[in-house]
Amino acid sequence: MTLRIKDLLLVKIEVASESTLKEVLDFLLFLEAKETQEEQLEISFLSEASLADYWLTPEEDEAWQHL
Incomplete structure (x- = not known):
């Protein structure tokens, strides 16, 4: 079974340590922010x-x- x-x-x-879980969460949040930033940049270029x-x-x- 795959x-x-x-x-x-x-x-x-389930078996990861608390410190590993904190790092994984930090990395996932980083990837999420990066993806959001890339989407916003694409929208800016399109508009x-x-x-x-x-x-x-x-x-x-x-x-x-005057600026």
Whole structure:
């Protein structure tokens, strides 16, 4: 019988020490944050093209000229 990755992780979690569990949790939170950041960056790139019509106008250039 082949265990799925999630099942194998659960088996390992049951026997892991508290310090190992803390490291695993920290790593999982890091991966989650990294994934979220990558998704947000992708959304920014995708929206840039659609917003360019509004941003790249003489009126916008004038409005931001003082900065």
